[in-house]
Amino acid sequence: MKLDSKIPSGPVEKKWDNHRFNLKLVNPANKRKYTIIVVGTGLAGASAAASFGELGYNVLAFSYHESPRRAHSIAAQGGINAPKNYANDGDSIYRLFYDTVKGGDYRAREGNVYRLAQVSNSIIDQCVAQGVPFARDYAGYLDNRSFGGAQVSRTFYARGQTGQQLLLGAYSALCRQIDLGTVKFFPRREMLDVVLVDGQARGIVARNLVNGEIESYDAHAVVLATGGYANVFYLSTNAKASNATAIWRAYKKGAAFANPCYTQIHPTCIPQGGDYQSKLTLMSESLRNDGRIWVPKQKGDKRKPEEIPENERDYYLERLYPSFGNLVPRDVASRRAKEMCDKGFGVGPTSLAVYLDFGAAIKRLGKHVIEEKYGNLFDMYHEITAEDPYKTPMRIYPAVHYTMGGLWVDYNLMSSIPGMYVLGEANFSDHGANRLGASALMQGLADGYFIIPYTIGDYLATAKFPAVTSENPEFKAAKTELDGMVKRLMSINGKKSVEEFHRELGKIMWDNVGMARTKETLTRALQEIPKLREEFWQNVKVVGSANDLNADLERAGRVADFIELGELLARDALHREESCGGHFRVEHQTEDGEAKRNDENFSYVAAWEYAGLEKAPILNKEPLSFEDVKPSQRSYK
């Protein structure tokens, strides 16, 4: 496979302007003759579909939800970055670009990141115009707050519900286009395959989740905006339905999958309560500003935290990192918590948690100050655990919540399949090995509102499109194959539920491919995952019918794909003999336990190419070069 990133030449701040001028345009009167399929209607998908509709294209939008407003983008809390410099604190496009490249541990493309920083200001303007109720100050101006990984206040927010408000903004723009008839929305449809005709993406095959019909839709281009794959770990902060089926099936049709091993872990989540646990809940990292993290000095100490005297507590972050203490970066805090629990010092019913104690802060500042700062979070914690964090320490544990890897795309956001584009978390493009806070919303909307509407036109204006309808043999073959897959899943009638397989996969992934990876654990995962895959196809039990709404059947297909993706993730992690951002190899760390990159050998995008189920995938490398931001050791000292 030949990977051409198509990064325009010239200075970084001119690349996008020059490129936009060079892109070919589709005549306004001709736009309605082109049909674009958009799969997924979260931030990236809804904003893209709405913008295509406004331009005059004929748009078909698909979601497995009943409504676009249910997409997981809605759960993002913190905010969205834009270098407006409203705070007059020295922010600029260049600074956001610099912070993002550095935060990504020098594994992102400079050209892409600069463009992201450039268009991000327009996103804020767009959302305000839509009626998104961003926080305001008393003069009526937009308010900002600061966020991790940056020394300026550039984060715009709408209480703790920024994702919700931005998604509802994009949803409203989409509603308008649906009303105007430019966009047709297909609810409760799950894309199961992308259809290629003469090597071009010309449509999709989707299952109608209400009646089980496999339906075919043809188009001139296909846009995937189907989110990330954190649920490969079973327990993550992702929504329950979030899955990788769309991107995985596209991978098997020839789209390269880039950097699957870049996964992000968040240190302050509410720990698992028991085996019944279905997902994890994230709490803002800001808690670490006032909370002290500790475990008992004695292994397996089952006393209540209040009963453990001060001298029998190990404030291990303060001990190991005297200068940064509890405010070490996300990845370090996460790994140390896991390490303490692995050594037997964990607390709570599952021993997979550490304490985050506000006792000292309450004594020092008073309860009212803590209440003002963190009241919402304390209430949420109380509701979930039935423990009052004003009286007893919180229990926290890290959890997976975002995946930086995804389908490989070029500067135009086109995958390695001509005519198939990938947006938002589903692609790999802008965050490198680690995403900074408040950047996910920014990237999803940048892709959808301000990048893809330009770049797709160039393809539609220049590519040749032989006449294709959903009656073409390629669609029929895809439908036959999927009917067969559904039948196969329904007929295995084994002994284990889909849920159990997913939990087992999650355990393999978390234990071996989680926060701290070694050659040994990764090799083990690569032995266990294929075994699980084999067992799945012999012993899974899917009940009910294929001709009505069957959540069990839906999940069976998704879990089958997760098992395969898990294997690729482990393989990528094994091959990357360095630590960078969200990928931590125990063998490669500095004396302080920081990620140690190997720029000489691994400064590239690893784009994997499918070669068949029983064959090793082919590794393609896209070299990364840094002309503006000089790679250095990320340091928090």
Added chain:
Amino acid sequence: MNVTLKVWRQKSKNEPGRFVSYAVRNVSPDASFLEMLDVLNVELVKKGEEPIAFDHDCREGICGSCGIVIDGRAHGPGRGAATCELRMRSFREGDTIVAEPWRAAPFPVIKDLIVDRTAMDRIMYAGGYVSAKTGGVPDGNAILIPKPVADEAMDAASCIGCGACVAACPNSSAMLFVGAKVSQLALLPQGKVEAKRRVERMVDQMDKEGFGNCSNNYACEAECPKEISVTHIARLNMEFLKTTVA
């Protein structure tokens, strides 16, 4: 803890449904109500029975997917929380818990506890937006909005579109849902330009879908997981009235 779950089972829209009772054993009081359903569903699957179908996704009370009438109340006991935020410790040992889908004519049952809420989307298609196209908009700070106004708009905008207001209302009214959007956009300068057309079209669509009118029962506010105030229904009425006099 051990409870009995009496749950509505209905194969599809056109087939009659009925209550079926299940004994749920050894469920942790810390488990959520939906996790209790997960555990029961795995048992059902292993016995070769169809699991109970229910809508859910984020399980953090923000996506609006879940919605079950539990013991006669939309989203179950307690206030200000969606079904997914309900914990088993809200019930007592030995309780019989009754779980039903949203019951309202505009929300036909798809299966078991899942209903079709696309009627709410169609109301939004009719006008739940500011017609701002991508690009060509002024700088965010060019539109000044007093903080109290922005805050009140945010209160209204926090609606998660779950439909609990409709399920709780004896008249199956969607006026809290519609009022929340009309009010949000009527409060903001960006929304004022199209205020008249918006409220006319949204109310018209709401009527077409078969939702009832507000009868000042206020159960909607009581059951709303985001505790959205009925004041927004008052603003909806005011905005609607303005279209008839201006």
